[in-house]
Amino acid sequence: MSKPPTKRRRLELSLDDKIITESQTLPKPTHKQLSEKYGIGKSTVSDILKRKDVYMKNIEENSNGNMFRFSATTKYEQLNELMWDWFRQARDKSIPLSGPILQQKSLEFASWLQISDFKASNGWLDKFKTRHSIKAFKVSGESAGIDDKLVEDYTQQLPEICDGYSTSDIFNCDETGLYFRVLPDKTLSQKGSSSKGVKNSKERLTVMFACSATGEKLKPLVIGKAKQPRCFRNLKSSKMPVTWSHNRKAWMDSYIFGEWIKDVDRQMKREKRNILMFLDNATSHAKDIKLDNVKLKFLPANCTSHLQPLDQGIIRAFKARYRSKMMKSLTVLTMLKNYVNRLVCLMLSFGYAML
Template identity: 60%
Template sequence: MATTPKCKKRILENDSASPSPKRARKDLSLEEKINLIEDSDKIPKLTQKQLGEKYGIGCATVSDILKKKEFYNKQYADNSTGNKKRFTISSKYGDLNDLLFKWFTQARAKNIPLSGPILQEKALHFAKELDLTDFKASNGWLDSWKSRFSIAHFKVCGESGDVNLETVNNFLSRIDTNVQDYQPEDIFNCYETGLFFRALPDKTLAQKKSACKGGKIAKERLTVMFCCSAMGEKLKPMVIGKARKPRCFKNIDVTNLSVIWRSNKKSWMTEATFLDWIKSVNRIMRLKKRNIILFLDNATSHSHEIQLSNVKLSFLPPNTTSKLQPLDLGIIRAFKARYRKKNVKPSYIKH
């Protein structure tokens, strides 16, 4: 049958048109589903097509979510996180799982470190009490339990778990009184830290399934002490090493370094080293006709008995460094990150 010119043109247009791209599958998290449900109740009311375009899903998916909104609201209220995309509805050992999770939260509230084998042993104990004779506490059950309650494995780090918060709050309540006679530029803080100056990064990017091996960890250590004011004024840092004049200082006048260099057999801060430093700070402030207050921790090397004319020492309560020490709340970490970057730069430029 002959085709008319108009039909022929339509056929050619249909043949040349590219098919519409297939929409990529997208799973919304529980929190996103709750947001979608809330958006559907707003005025002016959005259509299902508009909701689908906003969240990148189809109209049918929007309709399914709205039909199950009571279920999703309950899941959101019951679960500890809204980032999960799928949830188990029921479990053969639901009572045991809930009992173990209750025990888990109580133990972590006391900062008790827990591992998989400990949880499995405790689960077997609860199974015996509940007369669940067929419960095995397998690795598969443990993975399922951790997924159900959003439990992940973390490295225990820092000392903040051992801090008495009442002591911290009492000190903070008195701090305004302690600094009322000083301007912000006259409020100083000092703190020392260990620096493994030859250590390489202990983490690396690598292809999956490839072995990540390293050599021995370099343990040569320096002690570095920083001191700065609330307004950012920095005093010259002090670095304590083992040698009075290391080989790298050959033909270099140590007094002209950008740091104060001190040494002892263990490269640690000692009371004599601290007294020498704090007296030099007092001389500098006396020449500048300034009176400052210096906050520092209760280390044994920090003498409590010394009386200075232009520097008032204010000691932090014991075991509160992780909460009250300003230099320990990001400043020292930033220094070490920059030092590590400059330390490894020559090695990757050569290779």
């Protein structure tokens, strides 16, 4: 018995895509070739080519080829134009926007235009977002607050800054917060069963990383709250794979940073090396420290997400690996706990049977 044909997933093209610029080149592609490229049916290709002039006109009128549908004339045309202009200006300044904010702003414009019957309903909001292809996205990162010209100028200065240092002697250091007991907020579960979570721990550590352009890693600095945690009771600090420090909030401060960078300086002096250390200009990074074998170079303000190598995925990779190992250890501990519980139950039942 032959399988039924698979149903093609419905695909909607933007106004820019509907121009199909390939149809203007020679030799002209067939409708079948265009349908395979855009993932649409041959009849849809034919309909789009017939209405090509209409799409061109609507792109000129709407000035936005990323839209999926062109704007038809609406009852509140002037209000919608003001809202669209304001929306673009707000997003150009990276201002986060939501539906209620748009509705409130539209009511202000309606009052200014003396439109008494406008209600800024959810229906109007949905149509406004559909008309301009507005979707909700999660705000992430800090790149919106960066001066691209400053980044470009500093990048051009890097060869001069690094002059006299080999690649293996150019380092970058940066610290990050680690909520070391936080569990994932997503899980697999059987359909119909509850997926209740627990209150996540807010205990945190601060971890300072330092690595070179060739991949050499210095011993990480870890800052906690306790001077000697109970889990370190039988460990010598000199044999630990990290440098442990502490303060009341487990945060980096100028004293801890100063002691750490002096240790790095002493290490480089023993190795008879002179290194260049790039770091951000946080207030906890003391600038008046006298060092012999380490030269500190502070990055421009608010540019670390573009210029700092550790912010380009190195710290994120560490946290991903930490979470993976933590979950594996929890799985092993759970299995051991279950095994011990079963063993205790067997011993108790055996002892009861012997009575």
